[in-house]
Amino acid sequence: MSTKHRVLKKNFETEIRVDKVDLPLNHFVQETLANIMFGFLKTLKEIETEEPTTIEVKIKRLPRSVEVDAHKYP
DSSP: OOOOOOOOOOOOOOOEEETTEEEOOOHHHHHHHHHHHHHHHHTOTTOOOSSOSOOOOOOOOOSSOOOOOTTSOO
16 A cells, blocks of 8 residues: 655645635645636636736625626626
């Protein structure tokens, strides 16, 4: 039985905080979340750089649903 550990390259430091509590994320989840966000951002035309150094996303649940025009920005 081998005791060798597989060595992976780490490209991102990814964090998730829910209600001010940091969630522990293993290497796979950190890299996956970061790559999903980078892939999503590449499709947006307003982004000036292809390699941003920091991405911050904040999601806040509203106290109640509101109707909005899907074709207008806030």
